[in-house]
Structures are given as structure tokens and as C-alpha cells.
Amino acid sequence: xxxxxxxxxxxxxxxxxxxxxxxxxxxxxxxxxxxxxxxxxxxxxxxxxxxxxxxxxxxxxxxxxxxxxxxxxxxxxxxxxxxxxxxxxxxxxxxxxxxxxxxxxxxxxxxxxxxxxxxxxxxxxxxxxxxxxxxxxxxxxxxxxxxxxxxxxxxxxxxxxxxxxxxxxxxxxxxxxxxxxxxxxxxxxxxxxxxxxxxxxxxxxxxxxxxxxxxxxxxxxxxxxxxxxxxxxxxxxxxxxxxxxxxxxxxxxxxxxxxxxxxxxxxxxx
Amino acid sequence: xxxxxxxxxxxxxxxxxxxxxxxxxxxxxxxxxxxxxxxxxxxxxxxxxxxxxxxxxxxxxxxxxxxxxxxxxxxxxxxxxxxxxxxxxxxxxxxxxxxxxxxxxxxxxxxxxxxxxxxxxxxxxxxxxxxxxxxxxxxxxxxxxxxxxxxxxxxxxxxxxxxxxxxxxxxxxxxxxxxxxxxxxxxxxxxxxxxxxxxxxxxxxxxxxxxxxxxxxxxxxxxxxxxxxxxx
Numbered sequence: 352x353x354x355x356x357x358x359x360x361x362x363x364x365x366x367x368x369x370x371x372x373x374x375x376x377x378x379x380x381x382x383x384x385x386x387x388x389x390x391x392x393x394x395x396x397x398x399x400x401x402x403x404x405x406x407x408x409x410x411x412x413x414x415x416x417x418x419x420x421x422x423x424x425x426x427x428x429x430x431x432x433x434x435x436x437x438x439x440x441x442x443x444x445x446x447x448x449x450x451x452x453x454x455x456x457x458x459x460x461x462x463x464x465x466x467x468x469x470x471x472x473x474x475x476x477x478x479x480x481x482x483x484x485x486x487x488x489x490x491x492x493x494x495x496x497x498x499x500x501x502x503x504x505x506x507x508x509x510x511x512x513x514x515x516x517x518x519x520x521x522x523x524x525x526x527x528x529x530x531x532x533x534x535x536x537x538x539x540x541x542x543x544x545x546x547x548x549x550x551x552x553x554x555x556x557x558x559x560x561x562x563x564x565x566x567x568x569x570x571x572x573x574x575x576x577x578x579x580x581x582x583x584x585x586x587x588x589x590x591x592x593x594x595x596x597x598x599x600x601x602x603x604x605x606x607x608x609x610x611x612x613x614x615x616x617x618x619x620x621x
Numbered sequence: 622x623x624x625x626x627x628x629x630x631x632x633x634x635x636x637x638x639x640x641x642x643x644x645x646x647x648x649x650x651x652x653x654x655x656x657x658x659x660x661x662x663x664x665x666x667x668x669x670x671x672x673x674x675x676x677x678x679x680x681x682x683x684x685x686x687x688x689x690x691x692x693x694x695x696x697x698x699x700x701x702x703x704x705x706x707x708x709x710x711x712x713x714x715x716x717x718x719x720x721x722x723x724x725x726x727x728x729x730x731x732x733x734x735x736x737x738x739x740x741x742x743x744x745x746x747x748x749x750x751x752x753x754x755x756x757x758x759x760x761x762x763x764x765x766x767x768x769x770x771x772x773x774x775x776x777x778x779x780x781x782x783x784x785x786x787x788x789x790x791x792x793x794x795x796x797x798x799x800x801x802x803x804x805x806x807x808x809x810x811x812x813x814x815x816x817x818x819x820x821x822x823x824x825x826x827x828x829x830x831x832x833x834x835x836x837x838x839x840x841x842x843x844x845x846x847x848x849x850x851x852x853x
Contacts, residue, residue, distance in 0.1 A: 424698065453709055453710075453713050456706045456709050456710060457710055457713070459706070460706060460707075460710055464817055468817045468818055468819070469819075573814075580821060580822060581819055581820065581821055582816060582819075582820050582821070582822060582825060583816075583817075583818065583819055584816055584817055584818075585801075585814060585815060585816035586714075586814075586815045586816070587717070587811065587812075587813055587814045587815070588717065589717060590716065590717040590718075590719075590720035590721055590812070591721065592721045592806060592810035592811055592812045593810065593811040594809070594810055594811070595809065595811065595826075595829055595830070595833065598811055598814075598826075598829060599826055602822040602825065602826065603822075605822070606822055
């Protein structure tokens with residue numbers, strides 16, 4: 352079956368773990384080091400904002416579209432954010448057409464919470480008329496190539512797309528958004544950018560930014576979004592347990608990794 | 622650390638009143654109810670039984686399949702029935718939280734279904750669901766290495782508190798509310814953690830310690846309920 356081709360052969364699994372035990376990874380990186388990161392904006396001129404992020408060979412694009420709608424009952428004076436993610440079949444032999452499966456749903460929700468919980472978007476700044484009209488932001492995530500760590504790649508692309516986005520023209524009389532026409536106004540964003548640091552446990556070791564081969568061996572995944580040592584969202588994945596000591600190790604590694612990733616993305620996300 | 626006045630007057634490390642019971646669904650192989658304050662979860666276990674369709678069978682171990690659902694009238698504004706993205710995620714997280722204690726390698730090609738329904742939601746529903754499910758699995762007689770207990774630790778402004786209720790979840794003063802649902806085995810291993818809000822790594826370590834103490838108390842409640850309900 353196809354699975355036998357794509358799932359890392361057991362022989363490699365042993366070698367990956369052995370290497371990690373001696374402090375090495377196949378591509379020579381440190382455990383808290385990301386692959387090369389590239390971010391570019393302007394993937395689609397039709398979008399309010401869009402971006403492509405690459406971490407190594409993993410690539411994700413994110414587009415922002417906006418419209419005007421009514422606020423939620425519990426946030427009458429704030430705009431809405433909705434995030435959707437799709438694992439496109441073009442990006443991996445593992446992804447198939449059809450309704451979203453758990454992996455896609457979780458990816459969307461984790462991107463959503465990293466943006467929302469860090470208050471990166473000031474949603475209150477997107478209220479047009481309290482209780483009646485607010486901006487909706489649709490942030491849509493599409494995978495282009497999966498070589499591991501789609502989540503962190505998606506969050507970086509989302510941040511870049513939001514930073515690039517311009518608010519479209521809204522016609523008060525017709526009560527319609529004039530798509531294709533933009534104001535000069537950018538989205539109300541915070542300077543405190545959430546950094547995605549997803550930590551994986553392989554054997555006795557913890558690493559960030561796994562390649563596909565490494566991620567296939569991941570026993571535990573802890574998805575973290577943090578800014579300057581402060582954690583805004585976290586979700587443990589997979590069913591192996593962690594001792595509290597191991598959990599502390601995850602946090603320490605994340606803090607070290609945040610300092611390193613900042614150096615790589617600074618020039619793109621100024 | 623500054624002290625904070627909790628809306629219902631609880632101490633920072635005080636959980637809501639808990640009640641727990643097993644054997645609430647006679648048809649099921651195992652079942653349980655777990656109530657924490659105004660949050661009520663019920664869980665029923667069916668299985669291990671043969672997995673259908675056959676291609677979904679795992680010849681190496683059984684499959685744990687959890688299904689978390691909020692009943693439409695469990696919240697202030699009617700919840701649309703049926704699965705949604707939130708419930709899909711909580712279902713999966715519940716599986717991850719419980720699997721480490723289940724000896725499902727003893728039941729190849731089978732599935733164990735755990736249905737969790739929230740009757741009344743006042744925050745902490747996923748934790749209540751996990752607590753009920755762990756009890757229901759034990760009640761069903763499925764071999765387990767231990768029990769999983771779950772609690773939400775929260776940070777209100779700058780203060781850590783245990784077991785957030787809805788009023789606290791909506792806390793807006795100061796730094797607002799940070800919600801950290803955590804599940805642990807009775808040996809103190811983390812099987813689940815989520816976090817939404819804002820917290821330093823140092824304080825997060827304290828939160829985990831707080832959860833460990835609370836989970837110990839919950840474990841005692843679960844154990845007591847199972848003993849009382851033994852024999853179905």
C-alpha cells in the first residue's frame with residue numbers, strides 16, 4: 352500500500368533517534384533551530400492581503416478576505432475573525448479530496464487561537480457601528496507542500512498576510528463592500544507578534560520544526576504560540592504522556608527556540 | 622502574588638462541588654456522570670466490539686473512539702445540534718487524554734466507543750467529559766493502567782485559580798482570563814494540556830503543579846464512585 356512508501360521506514364526511525372541522542376539531526380540543525388524561513392506577500396492581488404511562507408521545503412499560502420456583517424451577540428463592538436485550513440491534495444500524496452478531516456480542522460483552529468489569543472488583531476478596531484455592522488476577517492490557509500511543520504508555517508504566513516492586508520472600500524449607501532477597491536487603511540494589528548513554536552518529542556529528545564520524516568516519528572506534539580517568553584496558546588497532541596519534568600523541558604526549549612526564530616523572521620515581519 | 626476575589630467566593634485552590642456516579646446508562650457496557658458545580662457530563666462506553674468497516678480495523682491494537690457532544694439546551698443560547706469544529710477537536714483531545722492508560726493492545730481489530738454528552742455547561746465541559754469518560758471506561762471493565770483526571774486551571778488577571786466557572790472564564794479585569802485545561806494520570810503524567818490566554822512559562826509550571834494537586838482530589842472522587850457502583 353501507498354502508506355508503506357510514505358511512512359518513514361523503521362530503519363530510518365532508529366537512525367533518527369540515535370542521531371538525536373548524540374545531539375544531531377539529519378540536516379545538521381540544533382534541536383531548537385528552524386530550517387531556513389522565507390516569507391513573501393502578494394500571492395493574490397484579489398485578496399485583501401496574502402502571503403506565502405516557506406520553512407525549508409514546507410510551503411503554505413494564506414489569504415485574507417473581508418466583508419461586512421453583524422457582530423456576535425457576545426461581542427457587539429468587535430469585528431469577527433474566522434480561520435479555515437485546507438490540506439490541499441496537491442501538497443502531499445497523503446491528502447485526499449473531500450470534507451475536512453480532523454487534521455485540517457485542528458490546523459485551522461490552532462492558527463485561529465494563536466492569532467486570537469495573542470490579541471494580534473485588535474478586533475474592536477474593526478467595528479463600524481456597534482451592535483450592527485462590523486468587519487469580518489476570513490483568513491484561509493492552504494497547504495502547498497508538506498515537508499513537516501505545516502502549523503508553524505501556516506501561522507507565519509497568516510501573520511504576514513494580515514500585516515499586508517488593506518481594508519477594502521465600503522459603500523455606506525449601498526451597504527456593500529466594493530471589492531477590488533481598497534482604502535489605504537491597514538488592519539489594526541499589535542506590535543507583539545505571536546511566534547509559533549511547535550515542539551515534538553522523538554524518543555528521549557525534544558525538537559522544533561520537524562521535517563516530514565521527523566514528524567512521522569513524533570510521539571508528542573506541543574503546539575505553542577508565544578511572544579517574548581509569554582505563552583498565548585498551547586495544545587498538546589498525540590496520546591503519549593509527558594512527565595512534569597519533560598513538560599518543563601518543552602517550555603525551556605520553546606523559549607530558546609523563540610529567540611532563534613525571531614532572527615530568521617525579523618526582516619520579513621518588521 | 623496579589624489575591625483575587627472569585628465571583629462565587631471560592632479560595633484560589635478550591636474546586637467546585639463535585640459529584641460522580643457510575644452505572645447511569647443500563648444499556649451501556651460502562652457509564653458515568655461527573656458534575657462539577659453547574660457543569661454536568663455523562664459518558665457511556667460501548668465495546669470493545671468488532672470495528673466496522675473492516676478496513677478500519679487495526680490488527681495491532683483496539684481503537685478508542687470518543688465523541689463529545691453538547692446537548693442543544695446545555696448552554697444559554699441554543700447550540701446547533703450535530704458535530705462542529707470545536708466538538709471534533711475536543712473529541713480527539715479526549716482520545717489523546719485517555720489512551721495512555723488504556724491497555725487497548727489487548728483488543729486488536731476492535732473499537733471502544735465513548736459517547737460523552739454535556740447536559741449542562743458552565744465551563745470546564747471537556748474536563749468534566751474526560752473525568753466521566755475515564756470512569757465509564759473503568760466501569761466497563763476495560764483493563765487500565767490507571768485513571769485519568771482532568772481539571773482546568775485558570776489565571777484571572779495575575780492570579781492562578783483552579784476550576785474556572787463560566788463567570789470566571791469571561792473575566793475581563795486586568796490581564797483577563799487564561800484557561801488551561803489539563804489532564805493527568807494518577808501517576809501525575811500529563812496526557813493533555815491546552816492553553817488560551819497569556820501566561821509566562823514560569824507561572825505555567827506553577828499551574829501544572831496546581832492541576833496535579835486538584836487531579837489527585839478528583840482521582841479520589843472517581844475511585845470512590847467506582848467502588849460504590851461496582852457490580853453495576
